[in-house]
Amino acid sequence: MGKKQAEIILKILEENGYEAYFVGGCVRDWLLNRPVHDIDICTNAHPGDVMRLFPDHVPTGLKHGTVSVKLDGSLYEVTTYRTEGRYEDFRRPSEVSFVSELRIDLERRDFTMNAIAMDRNGCLKDPLQGKADLENGLIRAVGIPVQRFREDALRILRAVRFAAQLHFQIEPATLAAMSETSFLLSHIAMERVRDELHKIMDSPAPEVGARLLAETAALHTSPLLQRLFSVRQEYVSRLPFLANLPQKWALLMYAAGLDPDQARGVCHELKLSKRETEAVCSFVQHITQLKPKWDEPTVIDWRPLLLQTGLPFCLELSNLLEAVWKNMPALDLKKSLEDTYEKMPVKSVQELALNGKQLYTLLDKKPGQWVQHMLQHLWEQTAFYGLANTPEALLEEAKKEVARHEY
Template identity: 35%
Template sequence: MIIKELPAIFTPARPVLQKIEQAGFEAYFVGGCVRDTILGDPIHDIDIATSAYPSEIKAIFKRTVDTGIEHGTVMILDHGTGYETTTFRTESGYQDYRRPDKVTFVRSLAEDLKRRDFTINALALRENGEVIDLFDGLTDLKKHLIRAVGDPNERFHEDALRMMRAVRFASKLGFMIDPATLAGIKQNAPLLAKIAVERIQVEFEKLLLGQQPVSGLKDFIATGLYQYCPGLADQKDALSGLLVLNNWQLANTQQAWAMICVQLGLTGQQIGRFLKQWKTSNDLIKQVKKIVPLVASLRNNTLSAMDLFEGGWQAVQDANQVAKLYGWVKDDSEIENQYQALPIKSSKELAVDGRTLIVDGQLKPGPLLGKVLNDLTRAVVQGQLTNDRETLLATARQLAEEKG
């Protein structure tokens, strides 16, 4: 197969491959960039593999950086752009089911490609557009099939994360997993417990944000992979409920995790504990904790001015996207009009602050001050008070007397 017109991302890198070839070595674009070129999908980065050893690459190019030289990876700096180039290699001894104990550099493209995960990722591309397909990956692309290169059990013992990558690709591409590969995942699913949660998290998030997440989730559940993910071991029924949802339009990770929390029935501190198990960031946890109650308000048709104020516009938008999955959605323009109609959208917009209340409102620092500020904010948001300095000061003094 010849690709007559390569995407623009390859253009500046072609001279790099040409220079390696002129020095007497082989060089190819490999992996996902080749797959996505054939599928017509967006390409985010390119990978280069070569028969040249790291020392030989460094002799060909004046400017290089050793980014992973023990694994054969050298970055070539060319006209201000860095291109990571990796020597053909074989691997052996996967004691941690993730990284090889030994890497051996080889001159054979076939030896290099046969260690890769799936046939659709074991394609190589010459700089002139010729596709090298040694494992029938092109056929599998046409069939929309995810199939392990060689023996699935061997591939998953080499890197157990590949099982999550399989279900993630099922979601991302809308492909089916080959029966033998699916059986291999089911048999080796317990190995996922050997993999760092952070790595599983990345694949799970990509699965939830794919083109066909139901396809990926179905395999994720059927193979038992979910049993080895934080907080999901006993949640087969809840997860299976996601398979009947059709209107998947999740746009970011906070929406994805909010949906999972809604589906599992998690609230408040439960959300924090669950997401910490997944090693997500504190910022994401904070945002999801805002989104989930908003989804509940949308479900119950009780979305109030305080809900909108406390959540903030980003969380409101995210909540409405999650609600769309379940049919609890509110019209986007209606919800935006409701938010824009808020008298204030942040406590910083309140006409008084703590210092003002201390100086002019005759309040003392302490818990009472915080309670009064909170009451004033709530009253303004709900339209019970105008956001006027004198009005708020007078109300503050009254509240202080009542609460004092």
């Protein structure tokens, strides 16, 4: 997908007597020299005209005037100039009306920086002064701010996300309207809220986003979520040093003092996947057990953690600890972890010279949960306490362990 390729669509529309412009986020990001992932086109051609001119298309949103034109394997959304009726669900208009003027179409958009059109020669149509707001680092709602957020409450979180991604300020009247209408976010599906929160957390300045979320009380209907994004900004500013979202959620939860049960509740509220939920909860459980103090590094005994969780998890946990101790990086955590791992003569249960079936057969016992506990014990003894990894030595130790605990 590229601008040069998309210019072909604009050229064909113009050659057939229609207007056509790039619009929205792609224009904003071109002006900011940021990567562009989606290219949107607006036109006064009606959907039927677009489908006639571009036989290779997908009728993705005819009700709202959108046709996806396929060109060299890429899809470009082409949408007819429109105005919108009432928003009955605080998210999408109940009806749209096609119009012939570009300005009317731009006036329905969320923020001035997203209401700039560009022709295929790079000339701008900017009746709402979006370029000036871009140059001044300002996020300003189009028209009456309260009305924009009442139409689509998700725009509140989009404004916060743009502020965090671009390190922009929010224009005062727009910010006031966000606070005034934040209660409407209760009508928005949690999946959409979660996706915006993820983008805020993945932004270069998540502390800006957290401050705005707290200031506007955007998450007030979820006390635990509001609590997470109300922690000290110096903790939130560490999120960019973490590798993935489960680590980032765990850091916020640790900063907010959530226990593992509360962490699981937040994950369910956010509708995270089972895999993500287990990762977050495991991080929270182990970081809570370690109780590291912010910017006060200590030596970590990696042995029990390696036995319990394995090397990949410990590497991620060390990344989380490094973020907690970011301002006092006195310890080479990863080196101490890797050194401990390398010194282990047996690095997993699977490397033991006896397997579970051999154990219960040689001990003449019925299989059961005790076998896994025994294998874990034998691994610990061979990994760190000098037990030889031979069938004879393992069996002898297993007999002693049986006598001690009467498995």
